[in-house]
Amino acid sequence: MAEQAQHNVADLMTMYTATFLELPLAGTKWAWGVGKEQEATEAAWKSYDAWVRLASASTDGLYRNSLFGDIVARTLDMGLRWQRLGNAWAGAFFGGLWPVVGLPTAAAVQALQEGVQSLSTRLAAQDAQLQALHREVRPLTAGVPSQRKRRASRTRPGTPLQALPAKLNGHQPNTFSTPAA
Amino acid sequence: MPSLFNHLPQYWMDGAIRYFEGLRNGLNEPFPFKEDVPPTTPYEVIYEEGKVRLRYYQATATSRSTPLLLVYALIKRPYILDLLPGKSVVQNLLNQGIDVYLTDWIPPTRADSWRGFDAYVNGDVANAVRAVQLHAGVEQVSLLGYCFGGMLTTMYTALHPETVENLITLTLPLDMSVREVPLFGLLDKLRPETLEQITATYGNCPAWFMKAAFTAMSPVHHAVDKYMGLHRNQDKEGYAEMFTRFERWMNSDVPLAGRIFREVTQDIFQQNLLMQNRLHIGTKVADLQRITCPVLNVVGEYDDVVHPKSSLPLVTLVGSSDAHNLLFPTGHVGAVVSAAAHKKLWPQVGQWLREHSTQISEPQTSWSSDTYAH
Numbered sequence: 001m002a003e004q005a006q007h008n009v010a011d012l013m014t015m016y017t018a019t020f021l022e023l024p025l026a027g028t029k030w031a032w033g034v035g036k037e038q039e040a041t042e043a044a045w046k047s048y049d050a051w052v053r054l055a056s057a058s059t060d061g062l063y064r065n066s067l068f069g070d071i072v073a074r075t076l077d078m079g080l081r082w083q084r085l086g087n088a089w090a091g092a093f094f095g096g097l098w099p100v101v102g103l104p105t106a107a108a109v110q111a112l113q114e115g116v117q118s119l120s121t122r123l124a125a126q127d128a129q130l131q132a133l134h135r136e137v138r139p140l141t142a143g144v145p146s147q148r149k150r151r152a153s154r155t156r157p158g159t160p161l162q163a164l165p166a167k168l169n170g171h172q173p174n175t176f177s178t179p180a181a
Numbered sequence: 182m183p184s185l186f187n188h189l190p191q192y193w194m195d196g197a198i199r200y201f202e203g204l205r206n207g208l209n210e211p212f213p214f215k216e217d218v219p220p221t222t223p224y225e226v227i228y229e230e231g232k233v234r235l236r237y238y239q240a241t242a243t244s245r246s247t248p249l250l251l252v253y254a255l256i257k258r259p260y261i262l263d264l265l266p267g268k269s270v271v272q273n274l275l276n277q278g279i280d281v282y283l284t285d286w287i288p289p290t291r292a293d294s295w296r297g298f299d300a301y302v303n304g305d306v307a308n309a310v311r312a313v314q315l316h317a318g319v320e321q322v323s324l325l326g327y328c329f330g331g332m333l334t335t336m337y338t339a340l341h342p343e344t345v346e347n348l349i350t351l352t353l354p355l356d357m358s359v360r361e362v363p364l365f366g367l368l369d370k371l372r373p374e375t376l377e378q379i380t381a382t383y384g385n386c387p388a389w390f391m392k393a394a395f396t397a398m399s400p401v402h403h404a405v406d407k408y409m410g411l412h413r414n415q416d417k418e419g420y421a422e423m424f425t426r427f428e429r430w431m432n433s434d435v436p437l438a439g440r441i442f443r444e445v446t447q448d449i450f451q452q453n454l455l456m457q458n459r460l461h462i463g464t465k466v467a468d469l470q471r472i473t474c475p476v477l478n479v480v481g482e483y484d485d486v487v488h489p490k491s492s493l494p495l496v497t498l499v500g501s502s503d504a505h506n507l508l509f510p511t512g513h514v515g516a517v518v519s520a521a522a523h524k525k526l527w528p529q530v531g532q533w534l535r536e537h538s539t540q541i542s543e544p545q546t547s548w549s550s551d552t553y554a555h
Contacts, residue, residue: 048409055401063363063397073370080378087382110210114290117211121229 008057011050018047185412192408196428203432207388212288212436218429221263222271224283228312232293232438233305234285235312238271242278246531247346247538248317249274250310251283252337254329255301255441256391258433259285261517262327264426265419268518270527277531282313282322284330286435291384294439298336299463301441306337310344321346323534327517328352328487329445335495336455338474339467347537348472349530351479352513354487355495357453361488364398368450376446380439388434395434398486427518456494469498475537476504479516479530486513503537 022043029035062068098105104112206216228235251271253259262283263271274281284306289296313322323346326334331353338345360366379386396403407424414420437445454460460467476499480492489508496504509516509526516522 045413052401052406056399059400060363064366069367069370072367073372073375077372077375077378080375080382084378084382110291113211114292 004057008054011053011057015047015050015054018043018050023047185409188412188415189408192411196408199428199432203429203434204389204392206432207392207434207436210290217258217433218260218264218426220260221266221269222275226285227282227316228309229287230308231300231305232287232289232296233309234287235309236283236285237316238275238281238283240278240280241275245278245538246280246535247319247321247323248280248282248313249323249325249534250313251281252306252309252324252326252330252334253284253286254327255286255333255435255437256329257430257435259283260433261427261430261514264430264518265423268423268520268523270517270523273523273527274531274534277528277535279531279534280317282309282316284309288388288435289385289438294380294384296438297440297444298333298460300438302333302336302340303463306333307341310337310341314344320344323347323349323538325349325351325530326353328354328513332449332455335469335472336460336462336467338472339469340462340465340471342471342473345474346539347475347477347534349477349479349534350492350495352481352484352487352516353478353492353495354449355498356456356491356493357450358456359488359491361490362398362485364394365450368446371446371451373443373447376443380443383436383439385436385439386442388436391437392432392434395431423518427514456498458498469495470500472499473501476501477507477530477533478505479507479509479526481512481516482508482510483515484511484513507533 023040026035026039026043030037030040095105202216206213222238224236224238226234227237251262253262263269266272271281271283286305310322310324314320321344324334324338326332326349328351331350332355334348335350335353335355338348357365379390407428411421411424448454448460455467455469458466458468458470476496478492478495480489481487482489484492493506493508496506507526507529509522511519511522511526516526
């Protein structure tokens with residue numbers, strides 16, 4: 001603790017001398033054309049660095065203060081209680097209102113989101129397996145002539161089948177590569 | 182000096198945008214992965230179950246080591262370990278011939294608030310280890326845990342020592358009676374009822390709470406000093422890009438599952454149970470004496486998040502006769518992104534891994550995810 005106090009005093013002195021002696025002197029010399037801008041800049045940074053160390057030491061001292069800790073803990077506790085009260089109040093008054101106007105509740109939307117996420121993950125995995133199977137089957141069937149007549153497409157003519165999107169709801173495909181430079 | 186006053190408002194504004202974008206991501210359920218920065222190193226997702234998605238990075242040099250499972254913290258996104266070319270832990274290890282697997286934790290939704298150490302350690306980490314065993318065709322794996330991830334790997338190794346060949350912990354928070362980090366003193370003031378209030382209100386510990394805690398660790402740095410640093414180093418090659426990516430990571434906070442948040446705060450921070458071999462996970466006690474494999478404990482000498490005094494006792498508490506501390510002059514995040522760490526620290530870690538590896542195997546070509554316990 002005593003060592004920290006010594007550091008603080010040293011930083012305070014550094015900040016004081018750099019701000020009120022070195023910086024004005026270097027600034028004046030620079031203005032009169034007998035000094036360089038660099039001297040003034042160095043004095044300013046010296047003062048700033050000492051200020052940062054002092055400010056950090058002050059916040060550390062605050063965190064070590066038992067009273068401050070008690071106040072933070074109590075404020076947090078009380079804030080959370082008020083928030084829960086607000087949530088409970090809003091739930092009680094408006095909870096029954098959403099279904100009436102045809103809007104889903106937050107819980108219903110969240111459950112739906114999780115369902116979609118789970119489905120898209122499974123879909124991506126199935127898609128990867130399917131692609132791998134395609135790659136295996138293609139060379140085997142390359143030389144085999146078709147035995148059956150091609151069936152008429154069940155889709156309407158002129159309507160191309162839509163490929164499943166590779167990305168769903170923010171999910172990424174299974175293999176990742178570095179972006180092109 | 183005049184350019185400082187031109188730049189500073191712009192830096193602050195950009196910082197505020199990143200902050201609020203990060204906050205928005207943390208509020209979303211499910212968490213939007215598309216907000217991650219693009220990966221530096223190509224990878225393949227080989228397994229996903231529970232709240233873990235396992236990435237596989239194939240070694241660029243010939244594999245000369247037991248595969249390494251890198252267990253990232255449950256806090257923030259894992260791309261800090263693969264931030265930029267030349268500043269990527271993953272790439273560094275791959276270049277040394279080590280196959281790397283990385284846990285990409287899926288941020289919990291409100292429905293996951295029941296997840297505690299048991300679910301993460303005996304469930305997700307255990308399944309990830311099993312996935313590596315099957316994928317790489319090995320009986321044991323090497324584990325490397327970073328920060329909170331180090332805590333998870335230490336617990337896992339204590340509970341399942343037979344599956345771990347080597348354990349590396351990086352900036353491990355172990356002895357929580359150490360109060361050198363001033364903010365940790367505030368955690369003592371959090372009463373069990375307050376923790377209950379947090380999880381009752383949000384389900385989990387919300388991302389903004391984690392963000393506030395990290396910002397409060399060094400408020401002057403986050404409010405002013407980092408922007409001054411950017412101004413002073415703007416002419417250094419690559420600094421601005423590094424700053425932007427690093428800031429995106431700093432704002433990539435994710436929620437922490439409700440139960441594990443309570444367990445970490447009460448059992449680890451307040452009661453220090455892991456250190457005293459009294460932490461119950463599932464039906465067992467995580468006894469550090471059961472860790473008999475070689476252990477390398479990497480400690481950041483200037484770490485201001487996990488104080489070195491908190492990490493150093495590990496080697497004296499484990500049952501292994503081959504346990505060493507590697508004290509490196511760096512900070513908490515500098516250990517994974519600084520040029521010095523990539524030049525000196527990670528080659529040492531790689532060498533240690535190679536020296537302690539006994540199993541080298543070709544990765545299996547066919548592999549099914551159905552083998553895992555749900």
